[in-house]
Amino acid sequence: MTWEFSSPLTLLGGWRDRxxxxxxxxxxxxxxxxDLPFLEKTLVPTARVLGARVTVVGDAAQxxxxxxxxxxxxxxxxxxLAACRDGAxxxxxxxxxxxxxxxxAIGxxxxTMAGWGYNDxxxxxxxxxxxxAPEGLHQLGEWLGxxxxxxxxxGYVRELLQEIAARLGEFQVSPHPTRVLGNLDGGLLDRLPSGPVxxxxxxxxFVDGNGRALSRIVEHFDPxxxxxxxxxxxxxxxxxxxxRALGxxxxxxxxxxxxxxxxxxxxEWESGGSWSALTGSANLTASALLEPAVAGGNCELGVLAPTSASLLPEGVSAPLTRLRGRRTVRPVRARPTLLVLGAxxxxxxxxQVTLARPYDIAVTAEVSPDGSPGSWITIGTIAAGTTFQEFAAPEAAGAVVRIVDPRTExxxxxxxVFVVHPARCARRRADDDRPTLRHAYAEEEIFTDEELxxxxxxxxxxxxxxLAERRTARPGTARTPAASAVHDRWAAYLDECERAVGRPLTLALFGRAGMPDPSPGLRWGVTADITTDDAEEPTDPAGEAAATEMTASQRVAWQRWIARAVSRTVPGEPESPLMVRILVARLFVQLLAHGVWDLTDDSWRGHLARLTGGLMPGRHDDLPxxxxEQARTLTAVCMGLLRSGVALTGGTPADLIAARTWRAVRGVIxxxxxxxxxxxxxxxxLPRAHVLxxxxxxxxxxxxxxxxxxxPVVSELAEDGLELEYIDGLHRVTGRFRNPVPVAARIATLLExxxxxxxxxxVADGRWAFVAWRRPHLVLAVAPLGNSWRVYRVDQPATPESRLGGEGLPQTGLIGRAVRLGQEPPDIARQVLAQVGIDHVLLLRRLTA
Incomplete structure (x- = not known):
């Protein structure tokens, strides 16, 4: 049937007005x-407002x-862009x-303005x-796939088409006589019913200048x-x-x-009073109707459907003799010898630059911000025989790329072609109204401008x-698409971060890789201002602003804020997104470098420890x-700051905080x-700086x-001049010490x-001490001081180090009496040794050897 449809813009307008x-x-x-400028004025803005992912593909030479x-x-x-082997x-x-x-709409x-507005x-x-859905839509999906x-x-266009094809496959098929036909691997004419009609x-x-297609059509239908x-x-x-073809x-x-x-x-043809028609893109030429695309023909798309009446417009009948001697065939414009399909x-x-075909010479790739004269620069060479090349030359999304034959004068x-940034072209997310910072803050501003x-x-x-409330209210249920050129998860994540916290902070967190400048930049035009290099002032490399020390009030304000920020971003539930947590961690590192805390003030350690343990992805985080990797790096840097100036084996509050955090994040680091x-x-x-x-x-x-x-134990003992070795079940420590008992007790505590x-x-200077520690029992053998076996009961929170760390051999917690080394050890001592498979006689021989 025919109706008021005039072009695809009608369909888009109808969707907009639903x-x-x-x-x-x-x-x-x-x-x-x-015609891209035409589409950018008439179609793209409306489609994007409606939430669509828009894909435009044309012939590479047209x-x-x-x-x-x-x-x-x-x-x-x-x-x-797309390119067929020999056809269009x-x-x-x-x-x-x-x-x-x-x-x-297939037609x-x-x-272009002519195709959607002026032409019939x-x-x-x-x-x-x-x-x-009519079966023709499934056939269209198969063709796209x-x-x-x-x-x-x-590759990214191929992936887009395959995704769209898969989406069409999800629609349930309903019987319908309309068929969608292509010529990928067979001629269109061969897919049509034959005559007589x-x-x-x-x-x-366009009709073939040699009549080959028209002759075959007449032969096929025998009208x-x-x-x-x-x-x-x-x-x-x-x-x-x-x-001649009509015969x-x-x-x-x-x-x-x-x-x-x-x-x-x-x-179209009529048989037995019923009309059928093939409409679509195919002209009356051999490359359109007879030859498949795989064999060098055009790539065409058509629709075969029954019609209620003829679709050929009324006109004026004229005798066939009017055709005699009349020729209006126009010369065919030569296709460009070099074709690039996408970037x-x-x-x-x-x-990533893709060529239409491999060339027998190396070609040069050039980029420009906007394609204006004099703006092209060379970024590299694409070797002969290849169709794909990557360049480490990130350009602004929307930059222009072309290839050049360097041999020709x-x-x-x-x-x-135009550089595509997948994240910016993606379909609008359901949460595109998500919260954002109200200003594009930069790090250097927030540390120097008190009001900002x-x-x-x-x-x-x-x-x-x-953001935390939003994650709880709207838990992610959609399946994350597999990584691909179209779904570049890293680029999409950077885009999400930039939308939330602004470009300057996103650059500070992740660097420039994959983050093109979203602005179109300066555009070429006849009214552009002219500048000369002579007008530029020389840059003084020493002229950068020096780091500024914060005032006391600024320091206090930042101390209070970072404590609140940690408690708000790493509370457990609801959980802030990882981008916020790593941003707070980066700011924490910067604040320590700005000397916000006195060197004797360790109040920051507890907050940083909590943050360090909460930097890795949580259950709501689905991340590239x-x-x-960035979260791992910040975890390591924060752990390094916690470890600075403390001992992972020590007993001070700062030591214990660092040791506890180390055990939690060591595998990550x-x-x-x-x-x-x-x-x-x-x-x-700066003064008071805590840095790594x-x-x-x-x-x-x-x-x-x-x-x-x-x-960590071996490393810190080495710093104290002690060497720890593991030999046949025993941890043997040597070094410069006079009393081996507190040393053995310290090592046993660290090994717990x-x-x-x-x-x-x-062992040191002819003295030795042996400690077997299995809470709550502590077995001690020592010589020559005491020359005896002793057994202590050590309950929490006491440790071997706290019990034996003083001078002499204590009586506190002693079970029974001491037994000389030449005699059989106490029962508890023998039980502790037996649990690890050690005979006390053989042990004593090793200790006294």
């Missing part, structure tokens, strides 16, 4: 020639735009998909619901009568060729109105609370690997790269990487967290 205000999820446009006029490609929608990428499709609805109009086009519209295997296109009618703006429509002014045909059959020449170009393609910016900051170059710092402190706590700390290793410039030096950082990582759980039973032998 009473249910349903979101639009996908909008896919395929065309031969594509772009109708100057790059300086394109503003949104790569930043607001996916743009890519020629389908015309507008596909709109929502949560429950789908609308597809003849390119996404022919469209077929298919509509479906998730519960019932296979398209990237036959037609050359960038009563009448054949056909029209296309009684043929009606050929032409526009004498607009159609491209050879009249003598048409006459003397009863035929009518219908001259169609010339008011505007008729660009619609129509092949993608990955989350790691790599620029005329500077042969490809049509341009006050606003920032309030703003970040507000954001943390709102790069974000987890073991996987950190030594070069990942970056600007978190801050020089001690390079040697301390590397020592921390070495300690974490040591698989021996006693590595790692061993159920600790056996320690301390």
């Amino acid at each position: 009473a249910d205000a349903a979101d639009l999820h996908e909008l896919l446009l395929l065309g031969f020639t594509v 772009g109708l735009y100057d790059p300086v006029d394109v503003r949104m490609a790569g930043r607001a929608y996916f743009h890519g 990428f020629h389908p015309k499709l507008a596909l709109l998909i929502g949560a429950d609805d789908v609308v597809a 003849s109009g390119n996404p 086009e022919l469209w077929t519209v298919l509509r479906g619901r998730v519960s019932h 296979r398209l990237g295997g036959v037609v050359s296109m960038p 009563d009448e054949l009618r056909l029209y296309a703006p 009684v009568r043929v009606v050929v429509g032409v526009q004498e002014r607009w159609s491209s045909y050879d009249g003598d060729v048409i006459l 003397g059959r009863d035929a009518e020449l219908r001259l169609l109105p010339e008011r505007r170009p008729r660009h619609g393609k129509l092949l 993608l910016l990955t989350g790691t900051g790599m620029l 005329s500077h042969t170059e490809s049509p341009p 710092a006050r606003r920032f402190r309030y703003d970040l706590l507000r954001l943390s609370d709102q 690997v790069e974000a987890v 073991a996987e950190v790269n030594a070069e990942a700390a970056g600007d978190l290793l801050i020089p001690p410039v 030096g390079r040697s301390e950082w590397e020592g921390l990582l070495d300690l974490a990487a040591d698989h021996d759980p006693l590595a 967290d790692h061993l159920e039973t600790a056996l320690v032998h301390a």
